[in-house]
Amino acid sequence: MAAAEEASRPFAGLSEVSISEDITVEGDISVPVGPSTRRDDELSTLDEPVRETILRDLRAVGNKFVHVLYPKRSTALLRDWDLWGPLLLCVTLALLLQAGAADSDDQGGPQFAEVFVIIWFGSIIITLNSKLLGGTISFFQSLCVLGYCILPLTAAMAVCRIVLVGGSGTVSFAVRLVVVTASFGWSTFASTAFLADSQPPDRKALVVYPVFLFYFVIGWMILTFSPSQ
Amino acid sequence: MASPNDLQFQEFEEAAELLSADPGASTLSMSGSSTSTPAATTVGGEDVKLDLSEDEEGREESSELLGGQKPSGGFWTFEYYQSFFNVDTMQVLDRVKGSVMPLPGRNFVKHHLRSNPDLYGPFWICVTLVFSVAISGNLSTFLSELGNPSYHYRPQFHRVTIAAVVIFMYAWLVPIGVWGFLTWRQGAERQIGGYSFLETVCVYGYSLSIYIPTSVLWIIPFEWLRWTLIVVAMVISGSVLVLTFWPVVREDTKVAAVATVVTIVVLHTLLAVGCKMYFFQTAVHVPTTAPTTHPVAITMATKAH
Numbered sequence: 001m002a003a004a005e006e007a008s009r010p011f012a013g014l015s016e017v018s019i020s021e022d023i024t025v026e027g028d029i030s031v032p033v034g035p036s037t038r039r040d041d042e043l044s045t046l047d048e049p050v051r052e053t054i055l056r057d058l059r060a061v062g063n064k065f066v067h068v069l070y071p072k073r074s075t076a077l078l079r080d081w082d083l084w085g086p087l088l089l090c091v092t093l094a095l096l097l098q099a100g101a102a103d104s105d106d107q108g109g110p111q112f113a114e115v116f117v118i119i120w121f122g123s124i125i126i127t128l129n130s131k132l133l134g135g136t137i138s139f140f141q142s143l144c145v146l147g148y149c150i151l152p153l154t155a156a157m158a159v160c161r162i163v164l165v166g167g168s169g170t171v172s173f174a175v176r177l178v179v180v181t182a183s184f185g186w187s188t189f190a191s192t193a194f195l196a197d198s199q200p201p202d203r204k205a206l207v208v209y210p211v212f213l214f215y216f217v218i219g220w221m222i223l224t225f226s227p228s229q
Numbered sequence: 230m231a232s233p234n235d236l237q238f239q240e241f242e243e244a245a246e247l248l249s250a251d252p253g254a255s256t257l258s259m260s261g262s263s264t265s266t267p268a269a270t271t272v273g274g275e276d277v278k279l280d281l282s283e284d285e286e287g288r289e290e291s292s293e294l295l296g297g298q299k300p301s302g303g304f305w306t307f308e309y310y311q312s313f314f315n316v317d318t319m320q321v322l323d324r325v326k327g328s329v330m331p332l333p334g335r336n337f338v339k340h341h342l343r344s345n346p347d348l349y350g351p352f353w354i355c356v357t358l359v360f361s362v363a364i365s366g367n368l369s370t371f372l373s374e375l376g377n378p379s380y381h382y383r384p385q386f387h388r389v390t391i392a393a394v395v396i397f398m399y400a401w402l403v404p405i406g407v408w409g410f411l412t413w414r415q416g417a418e419r420q421i422g423g424y425s426f427l428e429t430v431c432v433y434g435y436s437l438s439i440y441i442p443t444s445v446l447w448i449i450p451f452e453w454l455r456w457t458l459i460v461v462a463m464v465i466s467g468s469v470l471v472l473t474f475w476p477v478v479r480e481d482t483k484v485a486a487v488a489t490v491v492t493i494v495v496l497h498t499l500l501a502v503g504c505k506m507y508f509f510q511t512a513v514h515v516p517t518t519a520p521t522t523h524p525v526a527i528t529m530a531t532k533a534h
Contacts (some may be wrong), residue, residue: 048320066263109384131307132314205318217360224367224384 057125061085068148071190078141078194086147089154090119093218096157097225109220116219123147126210133206137198140155146211149191153215156183157222164227184219188212246268276325313348313427321350328435331469337435338428340474344429351434355400358437362396362444363389366508369448388508399500404429406494407474414481424477436469447509455505463501467494 045053061084094115110118127142135142160176191211199207302308327341335341346391367385374380408429422430443462446453478486 108386108388115387129314129349129353132311134311202317202319206321206349207317208383210356213353213360220360221362221384221386222463224382226382226384 005123021058057082057084060212061088064148065151067189068151068190071193078137078145079142081141083140083147086119086123086144089147089150090116092178093119093150093154093157096154096161097221100223109225115221118175118221119147119150122214126214127208130195130207133203134200135195135198135207137195142195145191145194148193149187149215150218152183152186152190153180153218153222156219157225160225164225168226180219180223184215187215267286268414286411302337310348313346315345315347316347320345321347324350324439325354328438328469331465331466331472333472336473336476337432337469338424342428342431346425346431348427348430350438351400351430354434354438354441355396358441358444359389359396360390361441362504362508363392364446365448367452373450375424392504392508395500396437396501401430401497404495407489410489411474411477414485415477424473432470432473436466436497439466440504444504444508447505452509453507459501459505464500466501467497470494470497 060080060082064082064085066123094112097110097115098112123143123146126146127139130137130142131139137145156179159179162177163172163179166172188208188211192208195207195211196204282362324341327335330336338346363385366388370385371382398471404426408424408426411424411429439462446458449455471490474493475486475490478489481489
């Protein structure tokens with residue numbers, strides 16, 4: 001009650017005020033044109049150079065890459081999701097997995113289209129699975145997270161190709177095995193760090209298992225990559 | 230400052246509101262907290278029916294009611310499909326355990342599914358089986374060719390596609406056939422004895438789960454071990470199916486009953502043996518100069534086509 005009195009004291013004398021009708025009210029309600037147009041230019045992206053536009057998106061993608069490499073329980077990937085990063089990673093991985101086999105029968109490794117289909121359809125199915133089990137994450141956010149977490153595996157693929165240049169004996173296989181296993185673990189850990197909070201508590205394993213299987217299959221494709229002779 | 234009683238009232242009021250919003254919903258039995266129930270019904274002022282029966286039959290009845298509820302919405306809504314994924318981790322693990330260790334008295338559908346068939350198990354078990362068969366087959370080919378200097382390792386990725394087509398067709402078309410046949414035979418009595426389509430798919434899906442460890446163990450390159458494993462797996466997996474379908478088919482004529490069960494077992498055997506023969510071929514080196522004396526061996530060569 002004391003607080004109400006305090007609040008009403010500034011307006012205490014308001015009831016006594018009356019405006020006589022012969023006071024003219026005049027003024028200008030147009031907004032002054034001066035400095036605000038410059039502010040509008042900064043906000044509008046229509047006139048900026050193309051390099052600015054592209055760099056802004058690339059910086060956003062790069063920022064998310066950094067978040068994947070050092071996964072903490074953060075919402076950066078979820079808040080502003082984009083699918084440029086996953087597309088970039090998927091195309092890079094599919095290109096690197098091209099065996100270019102001279103004996104181009106179907107005994108070889110996965111073709112470009114197969115890798116593409118596995119990654120995108122795999123992500124879509126895992127997202128649908130998590131939503132059907134009652135997850136609260138949105139469709140594109142989940143696609144974004146799963147796609148970005150392929151980054152460690154793509155890096156492992158690049159390392160494997162470099163190692164294979166030096167030879168394909170047992171030592172190189174051991175090195176590749178260690179690298180692929182480490183990056184598979186990293187990918188799974190990173191994606192569960194981002195996805196964990198949005199799942200119902202007693203179904204977490206049901207949602208994590210398909211993610212594990214997905215990265216395991218991609219890791220298998222990377223490990224069994226054998227260059228043509 | 231709210232007293233603990235007020236907090237309890239609020240919980241029950243929420244449940245009462247939910248129930249009044251959807252009077253068709255079934256209630257689950259809750260054990261305990263019987264002291265607050267009389268107060269809740271008077272305070273809520275609504276007709277709250279809580280099934281407090283503590284015995285097993287009461288719980289089974291209410292869970293059957295819950296399962297028998299039609300999925301909400303038409304087939305074009307998301308909620309319709311969400312009702313098929315209404316399982317927890319422990320339930321899925323329990324169902325997998327039940328399919329791996331079938332006991333003679335336990336019907337998989339009645340004991341483990343309990344009117345809550347799910348699509349999570351069948352789908353992901355099939356996917357896992359596809360990849361485990363393809364990967365293990367590739368590894369076994371590699372191991373069997375280990376001493377061969379002219380062998381260049383190939384990932385044989387096309388096997389994944391073939392395995393996927395075969396296993397998914399088996400796991401989804403055969404239940405359609407079995408369910409359709411059983412429904413046709415049952416006629417008007419379908420409600421009493423038959424299984425719904427989802428339950429049939431569920432049984433078939435979960436019965437394939439024993440093949441996953443079997444396919445991994447098939448990497449070990451001893452033929453006698455492989456045949457032993459396949460026989461054991463077929464017995465376990467087949468008995469899950471037989472134990473499930475025998476009570477339904479039993480009331481039919483003798484011939485039809487036996488024929489149905491035999492067909493189910495034969496199809497299952499074909500799948501297992503076919504997978505083994507195709508994916509886990511023993512490598513036979515066809516010598517380039519001398520003709521081989523075993524024409525059968527040629528058909529089992531490593532070239533798949």
